[in-house]
Amino acid sequence: SHRRKMLKLCGEAEDKLAQELTSFELEVERDVIEPLFVLAEVEIPNIQKQRKHLAKLVLDMDSSRTRWQQSAKSSGLSSNLQPSGSKVDTLREEMEEAANRVEICRDQLSADMYNFVAKEIDYANYFQTLIEVQAEYHRKSLALLQNVLPQIKAQQGNPPPPPAHTGTHTRKAFGKPLEEHLAASGREIAFPIEACVTMLLECGMQEEGLFRVAPSASKLKKLKAALDCCVVDVQEYSADPHAIAGALKSYLRELPEPLMTFELYDEWIQASNLQDQDKRLQALWNACEKLPKANHSNIRYLIKFLAKLTEYQDANKMTPSNVAIVLGPNLLWPQAEG
Structure with missing residues (x-):
């Protein structure tokens, strides 16, 4: 089917993208992350460790020098003479040994630092490699x-036409311009209008307060989604005609332009304000004839249904006046409010 082909193409594309991503991540790990890991986890910590060790050795050397100087002073020797005695000699040897250790450690640290600086270009190249690998992946x-x-x-x-027996549409209807929905679905009557009218004719004509009583919000949301997908279970909603009526009102109100159009708004209002009934009917008829073909067909279909609904007004309490009150604002509103 058309949907299966679309899903297959998208699935194959996602699979190839995933393979490219895997290859990219492996290359980055091998050529960038592993070398930088050695830098971050081995070389830099070694340098930091050497620096700490050097600082400790310097402290030890300073301590040895202080002890030697104090020992020499206590021996009563002048500053121009070397201190004598086994203790002083021992302290001097300790000082010299400490100084030697400092020198060795300092040399090692310097060597490590020089090696680090020598590899600076290599480290810069790792980041350049990262950018190059990323660029290749994105390409x-x-x-x-x-x-x-x-x-x-x-x-x-080029979607395949819907089966003749289903009368389905292939695009969402709620919130879409009427002509766009009709063109996409190949219909003359908007699917939500026809589906809701059909269901109400079967199960809602004698329901009291139809279009006046608010439906369950969750039921309404579910039915609107079903109408958008053209998967409507008539049996499921036969027990809740208020949800069907609510969905019909929602569709009409969510049209970007009212079914009776913005352009003819003033003409509809002027016609309805005429006191003479014959003139009022003629003016309303004239306005109706000016509607675009799609709007004319759908408003005509809807009015036929509403006329049928008022035939059951003794049961449903929906007189023509009540119908006008509850549905009028969903059929016509000024552009400023839209």
Whole structure:
């Protein structure tokens, strides 16, 4: 089916994109992350460790020097002479050994720092590699999408006609311009209008307060979604005609332009204000004849149903006046409010 082909194309495209992403991530890990991991987890910590060790050795050396100087002073020797005695000699040897350790550690730290600086270009290259790998990944992904997108658009632009017995539409109806919905579905009467009218003729004509009583919000939401998908279970909603009536009102109100059009708003209002009944009917008829073909067909279909509904006014309490009160604002409103 058309939907299966669309899903297959999209699925294949997503699979190829996933493969490209996997390849990209593996390449980044091998060529960028692993070398930088060595830098972050081995080389830099080693340098930091060496610096801490050097600082400790310097403290030890300073401590040894202080002890040697104090020992020399206590021996009563002048500053021009070297201190003598086994204790002083031992302290001097400790000081010299500490100084030697400092020198060795400092040399090692310097060597590590020089090695680090020498690899600076390599580290910069890792980031350059990252950008290059990212660019290649995006190029391949873009090429893949550019290749598959025309195929998807071709499928979407040439959908198979709906089966004759279903009378379904292929696009959402609620909130869409009337003519756009009719063109997309190949219908003369908007699907929500026809479906709701058909269901109400079967189960709602004698329901008291039809179009006046508010339906369950959850039921209304579900029915609107079903109408948009053209999957309506008549049996499910036969026990709740108020939900059907609510969906019909919602469709009419959510049209971007009222069924009776913005352009003719003033003419409808002027006609309804005429006191003479014959003149009022003629003016209303004239305005109706000026409606676009799609609007004219749908308003005519709807009015025929509403006329039928008022035949049951003893049961449903929906007189022509009541029908006008509850449905009028959903058929005509000024553009400023829209």
